[in-house]
Amino acid sequence: MRFLASIGLPGAMIPEVRSGSSAAADAAELTVVVDERFIRIAIAGEPALHFDGGVILGPFWRAGDRRPVASLSDAEAARARRTAGASLIDDFWGAYVAFTIDVARRDVTVIRAPFGELPCLFANTRDGIAVASDVALLVSLTGVSPVIDWTEVSRHLAIRNIVSDRTCLGGIGDLPGGSMLLTVPHLSTKPVWSPWRFASPSAAFASVEDATTHVREAVIESVATRADGARVVLTLSGGLDSSIVAASLHDARIDFTPLNLTTRDRAGDEIDFAEAVAQATGRSLVTVERDVTRIDLARSDAAYLPRPVARAFAQESRRAALSVADAIGSTMIFNGGGGDNLFCSLQSGSPAADVLRAIGPGRTFVAALTAMSRFATASMFEVARDAAARAWFGKHGLLRPISADLLSDRAVADATSAPVHPWLDAPPDVPPGKAGHVRLLAFAQSFVQSFDPLDRVRIVAPLLSQPLIETCLRVPSWWWFENGHNRVVARRAFRDDLPARVVWRRSKGSPESFVGEVFERYRSTLTALLLDGLLAKEGVIDRAAVEAVVRDDRPAHGTAFLRVLELADAEAWARAWQEGAVTAA
Secondary structure (H helix, E strand, C coil), rough: EEEEEEEECCCCCCCCCCCCCCHHHHHCCCCEECCCCCCEEEECCCCEECCEEEEEEECCEEEECCCCCCCCCCHHHHHHHHHCHHHHHEEEEEEEEEEEEEEECCCEEEEEEECCCCCCCCEECCEEEEECHHHHHHHHCCCCCCCEEEHHHHHHHHHCCCCCCCCCCCCCCEECEEEEEEEEEEEEEECCCCCCCHHHHHCCCCHHHHHHHHHHHHHHHHHHHHHCCCCEEEECCCHHHHHHHHHHHHHHCCEEEEEEEECCCHHHHHHHHHHHHHHCCCCEEEEEEEEHHCCCCCCCCCCCCCCCCCCHHHHHHHHHHHHHHHHHCCCEEEECCCHHHHCCCCCHHHHHHHHHCCCCCCCCHHHHHHHHHHHHCCCCHHHHHHHHHHHCCCCCCCCCCCCCEEEEEHHHHHCCCCCCCCCHHHCCCHHHHHHHHHHHHHHHHHHHHHHHHCCCCEECCCCCHHHHHHHHCCCEEEHEEEECEEEHHHHHCCCCCCCHHHHHCCCCCCCCHHHHHHHHCCHHHHHHHHCHHHHHHCCCHHHHHHHHHHCHHHHHHCCCHHHHHHHHHHHHHHHHHHHCCCCCC
16 A cells, blocks of 8 residues: 645645656556545555545454454544544554545544554645655655755654654654644644553453453464455464464464574574474474575665665565565565564562552462563562662663663764654553563554555564554563563463464574674674765764774674674664755756
């Protein structure tokens, strides 16, 4: 789905969609679906769903019904009109963007689904407001050439994994999932969906058994519904999260092909676990070895996106998945992205602090201390001290996560002045472990909102679906940990579907060995790219600190080389925009 909307302020002229602005815009073959005197909406791809008072774009379902919604009832439409679209978030879920239109008042509001991957970009124009799925279409309407906002680039690099309604392109906003875009009396955004409603102690499940049952049902329902009957390629690492997606696809009788990406270094190779899952689900595992020689650090897969969200080392994963999808005729690639966040993989004493708040000292608290100390490789005393600080002395885990590594002082100062994400302000009745869970989900939101609507194959993280997120938020934080294991409720939910060695594994594979290989092979490229690049020229990076890392003769070690590659990704993105990734007419 791609879309473009022109919204005129009262008395304003409605500009026509320009032609010839870019190949990406011209190829859209847009069809007008709403044409009022003050609003025009055109789409490409899936059909729109009209209702009395608005239109809904993108995948859209009722809870418990795997069939896409064909129409709204009179009551649902009336409720949507009355709430300016906010009721859609309670009544439905998906990856949609919805417009509610009050013709009499010339009032338009836009709703983006919580954790919906269909983008919703917006910009003020001389004649009104432009809203679109991608920058190419936004430019085709406004005629404005995007300009890099270096302050936002600094914030993006320093406050990783936290999204806002600002982008790294000046004048272009991004409506966060679960939010409303207001156009009257002026352009503004407002959060509508909140995780705190489901994180409240009053919403918690009554028993572990009840939680396990509901989590299992919600996982299978979300995964099966997102598949929508399509043939799926699943990037199956062999870790717990992607294995749960495989089990859910199998349970729902969805045709899928598991793909495992290997490396030359066995440290990043989980093929044995992936093979066990493939056999358990009756599938033949496809394996592809990542090839470091095919990585191009000067190319950004986010070249058309408003933020530098693509990682160069993931080019090989993308290439392999698209190749398999083409070979089997698949239109959808699934992954297990966001599982750690969804299933509350905290590494602090906050779950034990929740026990202190809810139950007090005793056997349950000792059990929580034991579980967390084994999982976090810390002593029980250290965990107990941290838990007490969080439960009784006001220590919380919702501070803004600022990473100053290899950035200039000015860039860090820019990050410090950024607005705080609305989810990082916990209500007083929410315990610290549950607050930490919400913080993880705020990180996961950025993962969902990094997908590219121009991709020819849809990439989906089905675990990050609204009904499943709301279900997992109702699980008390300490129930996720037991005997040194994290994500225990999810493990129990699928222990009969997957091999025990996968369900209860404690090790976790990592692409870090391949990333190190990329760094070593392309040191000279990194040196030229960063030391004489735009980030250095604009004062975003600490050039001397970066130079010390790239010129260090020792093999890649620590975490600094990972940061250097992240900066190189931002540099490649910036050069793409500086050179005109999308041009105006």
